[in-house]
Amino acid sequence: MKAPASPRGAQKTAGRRTNIGAVRSTFAPWNDPSAVPLVRFENVSKRFDDHVAVRDLSLDIYPGEFFALLGPSGCGKTTLMRMLAGFETPDTGRITLGGEDLAGVPPHERPVNMMFQSYALFPHLTVEQNIAFGLKQQGGLPKGEIAARVAEMLALVKLEPFARRKPDQLSGGQKQRVALARAVARKPKMLLLDEPLGALDKKLREETQFELMDLQVELGVTFLIVTHDQEEAMVMADRIAVMREGQIAQIGRPEEVYEAPASRYVAEFLGDVNLFDATVAASDHPLARLSAPEAAGGFEVMDDDCPPAGTAVTLAVRPEKMRISLDAPAADAANVMAGEIWDIGYTGDWTNYIVELPGERLIRVARANASRIVERPIGWDDKVWVTFDPDAGVVLTQ
Amino acid sequence: MNRPLPRPSALIPYVWLGLFFAFPFLLVLRLSLSDVALAIPPYSPQIDWEKGIDGIREFLGGLDFEMYDRMRGDHLYVNAYLTSLLFAAQGTIMALLVGYPMAYAMARCRPGTRNLLLMLVILPFWTSFLIRVYAWVGILKPEGLLNAALGVIGLPPIDLLYTPASVQIGLVYSYLPFMVLPLYAVLEKMDHTLLEAASDLGAPPWRSFWQVTFPISLPGVVAGCLLCFIPMVGEFVIPDLLGGPGSLMIGRSIWTEFFSNRDWPFASAVAIALLVTLIVPILLYQRQQARALEAGR
Amino acid sequence: MKRGPSVFNLVSLTLGFAFLYLPIVLLVVWSFNASRLVTVWGGFSTRWYAAVFQNDQLMQAAWITVRVGLISATLATVLGTLAAVALTRHGRFRGRTLFSGMIYAPLVMPEVIMGLSLLLLFVALQVDRGFVTVTLAHTTLTMAYVAVVVQSRLATFDRSLEEAARDLGATSTRAFWQVTLPNIFPAILAGWMLAFTLSLDDLVIASFTSGPGATTLPMRIYSQVRLGVSPEINAVCTLLIGAVTVGVIIWSLASKWRARASA
Numbered sequence: 001m002k003a004p005a006s007p008r009g010a011q012k013t014a015g016r017r018t019n020i021g022a023v024r025s026t027f028a029p030w031n032d033p034s035a036v037p038l039v040r041f042e043n044v045s046k047r048f049d050d051h052v053a054v055r056d057l058s059l060d061i062y063p064g065e066f067f068a069l070l071g072p073s074g075c076g077k078t079t080l081m082r083m084l085a086g087f088e089t090p091d092t093g094r095i096t097l098g099g100e101d102l103a104g105v106p107p108h109e110r111p112v113n114m115m116f117q118s119y120a121l122f123p124h125l126t127v128e129q130n131i132a133f134g135l136k137q138q139g140g141l142p143k144g145e146i147a148a149r150v151a152e153m154l155a156l157v158k159l160e161p162f163a164r165r166k167p168d169q170l171s172g173g174q175k176q177r178v179a180l181a182r183a184v185a186r187k188p189k190m191l192l193l194d195e196p197l198g199a200l201d202k203k204l205r206e207e208t209q210f211e212l213m214d215l216q217v218e219l220g221v222t223f224l225i226v227t228h229d230q231e232e233a234m235v236m237a238d239r240i241a242v243m244r245e246g247q248i249a250q251i252g253r254p255e256e257v258y259e260a261p262a263s264r265y266v267a268e269f270l271g272d273v274n275l276f277d278a279t280v281a282a283s284d285h286p287l288a289r290l291s292a293p294e295a296a297g298g299f300e301v302m303d304d305d306c307p308p309a310g311t312a313v314t315l316a317v318r319p320e321k322m323r324i325s326l327d328a329p330a331a332d333a334a335n336v337m338a339g340e341i342w343d344i345g346y347t348g349d350w351t352n353y354i355v356e357l358p359g360e361r362l363i364r365v366a367r368a369n370a371s372r373i374v375e376r377p378i379g380w381d382d383k384v385w386v387t388f389d390p391d392a393g394v395v396l397t398q
Numbered sequence: 399m400n401r402p403l404p405r406p407s408a409l410i411p412y413v414w415l416g417l418f419f420a421f422p423f424l425l426v427l428r429l430s431l432s433d434v435a436l437a438i439p440p441y442s443p444q445i446d447w448e449k450g451i452d453g454i455r456e457f458l459g460g461l462d463f464e465m466y467d468r469m470r471g472d473h474l475y476v477n478a479y480l481t482s483l484l485f486a487a488q489g490t491i492m493a494l495l496v497g498y499p500m501a502y503a504m505a506r507c508r509p510g511t512r513n514l515l516l517m518l519v520i521l522p523f524w525t526s527f528l529i530r531v532y533a534w535v536g537i538l539k540p541e542g543l544l545n546a547a548l549g550v551i552g553l554p555p556i557d558l559l560y561t562p563a564s565v566q567i568g569l570v571y572s573y574l575p576f577m578v579l580p581l582y583a584v585l586e587k588m589d590h591t592l593l594e595a596a597s598d599l600g601a602p603p604w605r606s607f608w609q610v611t612f613p614i615s616l617p618g619v620v621a622g623c624l625l626c627f628i629p630m631v632g633e634f635v636i637p638d639l640l641g642g643p644g645s646l647m648i649g650r651s652i653w654t655e656f657f658s659n660r661d662w663p664f665a666s667a668v669a670i671a672l673l674v675t676l677i678v679p680i681l682l683y684q685r686q687q688a689r690a691l692e693a694g695r
Numbered sequence: 696m697k698r699g700p701s702v703f704n705l706v707s708l709t710l711g712f713a714f715l716y717l718p719i720v721l722l723v724v725w726s727f728n729a730s731r732l733v734t735v736w737g738g739f740s741t742r743w744y745a746a747v748f749q750n751d752q753l754m755q756a757a758w759i760t761v762r763v764g765l766i767s768a769t770l771a772t773v774l775g776t777l778a779a780v781a782l783t784r785h786g787r788f789r790g791r792t793l794f795s796g797m798i799y800a801p802l803v804m805p806e807v808i809m810g811l812s813l814l815l816l817f818v819a820l821q822v823d824r825g826f827v828t829v830t831l832a833h834t835t836l837t838m839a840y841v842a843v844v845v846q847s848r849l850a851t852f853d854r855s856l857e858e859a860a861r862d863l864g865a866t867s868t869r870a871f872w873q874v875t876l877p878n879i880f881p882a883i884l885a886g887w888m889l890a891f892t893l894s895l896d897d898l899v900i901a902s903f904t905s906g907p908g909a910t911t912l913p914m915r916i917y918s919q920v921r922l923g924v925s926p927e928i929n930a931v932c933t934l935l936i937g938a939v940t941v942g943v944i945i946w947s948l949a950s951k952w953r954a955r956a957s958a
Contacts, residue, residue: 418835
């Protein structure tokens with residue numbers, strides 16, 4: 001994956017040990033006690049007639065961040081974003097932007113702009129006129145400078161030849177760029193993106209992901225995206241807030257949230273995961289032992305943050321961290337499970353194996369197809385052994 | 399261009415309309431070019447079929463614009479003609495001013511309420527138009543309800559009946575649904591996120607309306623105006639019941655000429671003159687509808 | 696998360712609807728007014744209703760009007776539906792522009808012009824004016840309205856339903872009858888009701904194209920109105936309003952009941 005050439009300052013990441021691959025960037029103002037957040041939600045709640053959308057939520061977003069609100073529909077992420085834009089008002093709590101309380105400030109007076117999920121391009125205006133719309137309002141530009149800014153925006157999104165077209169003459173990807181250009185034309189402090197890539201096809205989505213990231217750094221604007229697509233969030237964001245039923249389940253870097261989930265919910269929401277109900281049997285620093293029905297020899301995990309013996313826990317192991325083999329491993333090794341291939345999902349670059357363990361338990365193992373030619377391919381109904389390393393799994397208590 | 403002929407199922411309504419709608423206009427035209435006659439035929443000139451081609455030539459030679467000259471010369475008719483156009487224009491604008499806020503408000507209500515309100519707009523259609531207009535007589539006449547109400551408040555009575563004002567009220571009242579419905583149809587379909595986008599980009603509510611809502615609703619405005627203006631010009635019942643000598647409209651003239659004076663050729667000429675004036679708006683309306691039909695495909 | 700109507704919206708709605716319904720409300724009130732005067736309430740009375748039912752001329756005219764309405768509406772619905780199908784389904788055929796022009800023109804054409812032209816037609820064809828001519832005239836006028844209503848429903852109808860039917864073995868015509876028609880039926884019914892109402896209410900065209908022995912209710916009312924105030928007219932109108940309101944309520948209840956039954 002390409003590491004963006006980032007003008008962000010270097011900073012050591014402190015905090016919880018994460019024994020994961022390359023850290024994508026060293027930009028982390030949230031770890032700097034002297035950094036001032038751009039946006040702060042303080043104990044914000046919002047309820048609609050029958051249900052509570054946002055529940056006593058507090059969150060800081062720092063300038064220059066690419067922040068993602070991730071969660072299933074109904075989790076409150078869109079409501080949170082709309083409260084920031086000014087289309088909803090919080091029932092309780094406070095939202096501040098740049099230190100100023102946003103209460104009572106209508107949307108057209110906020111230095112925040114939004115890129116709508118449906119793009120909301122004005123059908124009766126051309127691309128140029130759409131982009132110029134915000135510039136003609138209060139807080140925009142003097143007349144003489146509007147044309148120049150519009151040209152600048154068109155160049156930014158590479159749509160110069162389409163300036164005179166109307167929205168109904170554009171493709172989906174082009175409409176999205178117009179919506180983006182229009183939203184950043186006023187050079188807002190913060191840009192909100194509502195499910196920005198949902199309507200695009202796969203290839204376009206990948207290209208656009210990187211373009212958005214580059215654009216964000218180039219413009220120096222803080223981005224907040226709202227999405228239910230975890231891939232989108234993980235590729236683009238500096239930090240992700242996983243939301244559940246109006247509250248934040250976990251915030252962190254994509255790697256943190258993926259490899260060190262704080263709860264079953266987060267582990268299950270991001271990607272695939274195998275969850276094992278287990279009991280802590282013994283602690284044997286730096287390892288700990290868990291007993292579970294699936295593994296005859298029990299599970300061996302790292303013991304940091306492992307609760308005392310006797311506690312019921314969940315062990316979460318991602319499919320790609322497991323190894324699968326037709327050959328039996330050493331006799332009394334830990335983290336060994338024996339089973340039969342139940343189903344195979346071949347996607348070209350990866351193969352997903354669904355393995356049936358005794359007791360009709362199904363687990364998922366993913367293996368990259370690293371060689372073109374495989375001597376002994378694993379097939380349906382084969383007897384296999386699944387293993388993983390002690391640091392491959394995370395012990396969860398909630 | 400080798401386009402197919404209409405299919406049999408399309409031919410039935412086609413022929414019907416051709417016979418009962420289009421062809422009669424030719425008759426009106428022919429009659430308008432004839433000489434004075436009282437009511438029923440024969441009208442001169444006639445085609446004497448026995449004379450063959452000469453007969454047709456004689457017929458064509460006998461046609462003249464006598465009726466049109468008479469009409470142009472008689473300032474009563476010219477006045478009625480211009481009054482009709484003026485009243486229709488005024489009535490259309492008033493209907494737009496009253497109807498647009500109504501349609502806009504309806505489009506912003508919840509779906510359940512919206513349907514109810516739509517029903518309420520359409521319901522008066524189903525009650526006698528004639529009688530509803532007639533009710534205004536009871537309201538506007540000197541000893542009517544309006545003056546009684548004014549009297550209660552302590553204001554002096556106004557004499558509105560049989561004036562241009564009462565005709566205007568009648569026009570706006572009767573055609574209001576025709577303005578509201580096409581407006582509502584367009585406003586209801588409007589994407590509300592467009593307004594949010596406008597607001598997000600810095601436009602205060604009233605600017606959002608003028609720069610986004612109104613331009614997008616323009617097709618509805620045009621449809622509503624045409625649907626009101628064109629029939630208003632030829633309206634008969636309203637000026638007849640509510641209007642006085644100062645508000646003679648062309649529809650009434652045609653009626654009078656036809657039924658009272660029994661001068662059918664002359665009435666035909668007046669009708670053709672009216673039709674010619676309205677051709678352009680009618681074509682405009684048809685083109686708009688056809689375009690909407692295409693767009694919907 | 697759409698904001699509801701603002702105060703300004705609610706005020707415009709209230710004023711607008713008050714304006715629309717004022718005469719109707721007044722008519723109903725006056726019809727029960729023992730006094731003839733519009734400004735004086737003489738007590739509740741149903742004498743005008745009694746007078747209506749005793750007025751033979753009115754009753755006869757009403758009966759004729761209803762019959763004309765039923766026949767012309769039904770004819771107009773058939774013709775209008777055919778026209779709507781032709782406009783939406785038959786693609787570009789020769790003379791389509793003229794056809795669609797003839798469909799939309801009656802919607803805006805001033806009635807005096809239409810009435811006059813139809814009368815001249817009947818005279819030229821040497822057809823005696825009466826029941827038949829009025830019915831033919833109303834059919835011509837109202838079929839345009841039916842066509843517009845049905846056409847707008849057809850335009851939004853999902854073609855793939857018909858295609859699925861044909862894929863399963865139905866011919867084009869059968870697919871239309873068995874799949875499309877039942878689904879657009881509410882629109883056709885709405886078109887019928889519209890045609891019926893327009894016919895019931897028409898004064899101008901009826902005056903031109905009707906004849907002795909076929910005086911319609913609007914014609915009768917008009918001639919009576921010229922002579923002066925007659926509260927029986929108010930009673931007639933209230934009866935009409937009542938009938939329509941009852942009809943609408945029954946219809947909406949029926950459709951709600953049907954919707955719940957099929958849910």
